[in-house]
Amino acid sequence: MISSWKTFFINLNLFKPPAGSDQSEDEQQRRFNTLITRIYLVLLACLLIYLGLFIYSDVKEIVEKRDNPTKEELDSFPVNTECPCSRISLSYGEFISLKSNLHQICKSDFVSDRWTKATYSDSNVTYLNLNDFRTFGSAQFQALAGFCNQSGSYLRQNIDLFKNDMFISQELLTKSRFQEEINSTVTQFQQTLPRAFTVQLELILHVITGNRLISGLQTNIIISSDHHPEVAPAEYIDRNKAFCDCVSDHQCISDAIFSDIFNASTRYDSGNETSLPGLKSGCLPVTSILASTLQCFYNQRCLNKLVSFFPTKENFSAMTINNASRFGPRATVKSIVDNLMVEDWLMNMSYEKYRDNCAPLSCTYPKEMSNTLMDVVVKLIGLLSGLISALRLMIPIIVRFIIKKINNVQSPPSTLTRK
Numbered sequence: 001m002i003s004s005w006k007t008f009f010i011n012l013n014l015f016k017p018p019a020g021s022d023q024s025e026d027e028q029q030r031r032f033n034t035l036i037t038r039i040y041l042v043l044l045a046c047l048l049i050y051l052g053l054f055i056y057s058d059v060k061e062i063v064e065k066r067d068n069p070t071k072e073e074l075d076s077f078p079v080n081t082e083c084p085c086s087r088i089s090l091s092y093g094e095f096i097s098l099k100s101n102l103h104q105i106c107k108s109d110f111v112s113d114r115w116t117k118a119t120y121s122d123s124n125v126t127y128l129n130l131n132d133f134r135t136f137g138s139a140q141f142q143a144l145a146g147f148c149n150q151s152g153s154y155l156r157q158n159i160d161l162f163k164n165d166m167f168i169s170q171e172l173l174t175k176s177r178f179q180e181e182i183n184s185t186v187t188q189f190q191q192t193l194p195r196a197f198t199v200q201l202e203l204i205l206h207v208i209t210g211n212r213l214i215s216g217l218q219t220n221i222i223i224s225s226d227h228h229p230e231v232a233p234a235e236y237i238d239r240n241k242a243f244c245d246c247v248s249d250h251q252c253i254s255d256a257i258f259s260d261i262f263n264a265s266t267r268y269d270s271g272n273e274t275s276l277p278g279l280k281s282g283c284l285p286v287t288s289i290l291a292s293t294l295q296c297f298y299n300q301r302c303l304n305k306l307v308s309f310f311p312t313k314e315n316f317s318a319m320t321i322n323n324a325s326r327f328g329p330r331a332t333v334k335s336i337v338d339n340l341m342v343e344d345w346l347m348n349m350s351y352e353k354y355r356d357n358c359a360p361l362s363c364t365y366p367k368e369m370s371n372t373l374m375d376v377v378v379k380l381i382g383l384l385s386g387l388i389s390a391l392r393l394m395i396p397i398i399v400r401f402i403i404k405k406i407n408n409v410q411s412p413p414s415t416l417t418r419k
Helices: 002-010 027-057 071-076 113-118 133-164 175-210 285-291 300-307 333-337 351-358 373-410
Strands: 059-067 089-091 096-102 166-168 221-224 230-233 235-237 243-245 253-259 273-282 342-349 362-370
Touching: 027 373, 071 351, 089 351, 096 133, 096 175, 113 133, 133 175, 133 253, 133 273, 133 285, 133 333, 175 285, 175 342, 175 351, 235 253, 253 285, 273 285, 273 300, 285 333
Parallel strands: none
Antiparallel strands: 059 362, 089 166, 096 342, 221 230, 235 243, 253 273
């Protein structure tokens, strides 16, 4: 059997003249036809194998569409899936919860009526030393309570406005892209709010100082009612022992003290002084509290000493030092107010709520598909007739050309020698 097959392939001739034709095939022509048959079969087999491998390895990309995708399908789709939202505009409040925690001073007793009453002196404070905390302390902390209230109100109002703002999303974003955009928007919102609040505060202070309003505690203007009534700007001594007055500098400040002199000849007279760490005196209670720090209110001993100068039996507890706080005990009140008194932000974003409100009706995504063996066979069958025709036409011509070249090289033309 093997011998017969071997003989068959050795004598196989696909290029012999068709039966009934007037063409004859001699031995030389038969050998030539047998040679080009072998070459033809080898080339045809190699081309079919190459084309088969090429077609099988070729990956085609199709676009697949899924109508009314489920939540599970939306989570499992590839990154490059396009899912147009049925609702293009969504309010941030539908998928974001945003809250702010104020500095602990705003939750303490030091901005309460109990503290205000405890630090209020029944006597006429204008008879105390100008730098005496009893002169302006109650007013300072009323201003601090006002900052807490204004910050809280300002934050609530702007957070509500932010939640009503519209988030435009034409297509369903991936979870990572959604978180990136929301974090960027919220960060910008958090950075813009304090600047706007600070501008409003500065405007109010400029209006007060620009109109030369006189403090009822006479901390910026001292009115003398002696034999010759006089109106003079209050003067303070800063840390560098330099004098400043409230006409040329409305932010003129000095260190706050407790003085044992009451009803002295001038408000600059002082006896035994007790210093108060971090607290300042100045032209206006609102400006002096902004320049102050709250370090005494983190120390129970310092706080007890301060309270002891007032005619009160109330007890107050110092604030706790939180090392994770963005504001240290020595941070000025102004630095706290400039940050809207916000200790930290609490934000919770829900991608699931965003996805549910986006509610895409359909999704399309590209999908790569490899050709199956059946696809390869079908395509090769389609190419086979063209390959056969091309090879049957070209191989005899090429082989004849090569043989002719070889024969010309091996049999050079003879030269005649003349005698």
